[in-house]
Amino acid sequence: MSARPTGAAVIGLDLGGTKIAGALFGAGGTVLARHTRPTPARDGAEAVLDALAAAAAEVDPGRRATVLGIAAAGVVDPRSGMVTSATDSISGWAGTALGAGLAERTGLPVACDNDVRATAGPELAALPGSHASLLFAAVGTGVGGALAVDGRMLHGAAGIAGHLGHLPSAEAAGLPCTCGATGHLEVIASGPGIAAHYARLTGTPVDRLEAVAARAARGDDAAVRAVTTGATAAGRALGGLANALGPDRVVVGGGVPRIGPLYGDALAAAFAGELMPPLRGLSVAPPRFGHDAAVRGAAALTTALPLHHPGAPS
Structure with a gap:
């Protein structure tokens, strides 16, 4: 397991069945940029991975980020980076190599987890x-x-x-x-x-x-x-x-x-x-945090979970 450099910019992405939300975070968790786009949920896993990579590029056009965290729908194994099970809200999502696929598309190390666990991360950190x-x-x-x-x-x-x-x-x-x-x-x-x-x-x-x-x-x-x-x-x-x-x-x-x-x-x-x-x-x-909880939690995954690197065996 490796961690991003202290103070480096990080991208957080939140993938749901209808929407992809992204944010670029700077030092201290400051939001530097935001982006949303529809999830191409009926177009298959490759199209969804492409849309996630496009969202990352849109939120960070200057390539300031050194790492990316993704909170995704479905059962996600953060160690293997795989979506191990999913409903049909995203066609063909089960079996997707989320960590490796997104790392290859963005050129960034990627940490991934289920969206609800990522959203809960800031709640745990606040205790x-x-x-x-x-x-x-x-x-x-x-x-x-x-x-x-x-x-x-x-x-x-x-x-x-x-x-x-x-x-x-x-x-x-x-x-x-x-x-x-x-x-x-x-x-x-x-x-x-x-x-x-x-x-x-x-x-x-x-x-x-x-x-x-x-x-x-x-x-x-x-x-x-x-x-x-x-x-x-x-x-x-x-x-x-x-x-x-x-x-x-x-x-x-x-x-x-x-x-x-x-x-x-x-x-x-x-x-x-x-x-x-x-x-x-x-x-x-009720939750302490608002609409930023999922993308903020996704960014925080990069300090706590394994990173999947571009070019690594999937």
């Missing part, structure tokens, strides 16, 4: 002491997460640690998951999962979580039930994980919690109901 533990969940189109214990982010075999959406959930019993199993948290607690549950309860399809949230705000019983069922499932899962990990802080971010207090209150109550006595003062908190 006091060097041995803090963190449980971080991102509830949106899917349910992702990150686990850090005693100051160290967990990656696990093939980079799979933290994929909270594939915990078993009683509320999701019998429902098929995108991973091929059944009864996983993501199919009841994610945005699409809540919308699908509303459709099961009413026989009325809805295409957006916001539509369910609006109906819940008007007192629609089925909408309230769909939202609170998803929130309760997430809270119970996080409470159980808190008992197993003993975190100093629990963070829940993503788009779903932003639908309002109906969701947040149900999640918090379910979370608190699972906690063992030593943890009963622990509560769920």
Whole structure:
């Protein structure tokens, strides 16, 4: 493992299913430039790697950066630099040599990790002491997460640690998951999962979580039930994980919690109901950092993870 020179400029990229965000950071984390572009998600992995390299060039036309960090959707193994598993939100993304492919295209050493773990990095760094533990969940189109214990982010075999959406959930019993199993948290607690549950309860399809949230705000019983069922499932899962990990802080971010207090209150109550006595003062908190968290966390990967160099065997 190698680290970038202190004070050198670094590029951070955040790859999602619809958008690539990039930033150039200078000494002390100052943002020197930003860039966004659509993700060519239907055009295959090579097109996505080309778009990432183009975003890096756009954000750093003067070639000031000496290293690049990439936070990417999917299961990412930072040691091998491979995307070991992914949904179809990016066509052909599973099996992509992310680290090597981006290093070859940019000429820069590259550190890579899953987008949620990268986003959680600044949260961990902000905790006091060097041995803090963190449980971080991102509830949106899917349910992702990150686990850090005693100051160290967990990656696990093939980079799979933290994929909270594939915990078993009683509320999701019998429902098929995108991973091929059944009864996983993501199919009841994610945005699409809540919308699908509303459709099961009413026989009325809805295409957006916001539509369910609006109906819940008007007192629609089925909408309230769909939202609170998803929130309760997430809270119970996080409470159980808190008992197993003993975190100093629990963070829940993503788009779903932003639908309002109906969701947040149900999640918090379910979370608190699972906690063992030593943890009963622990509560769920929103993220400390805003829209820069993912690209800032991506840049920080370059100081903590292996670097994949241009010309190295993939």
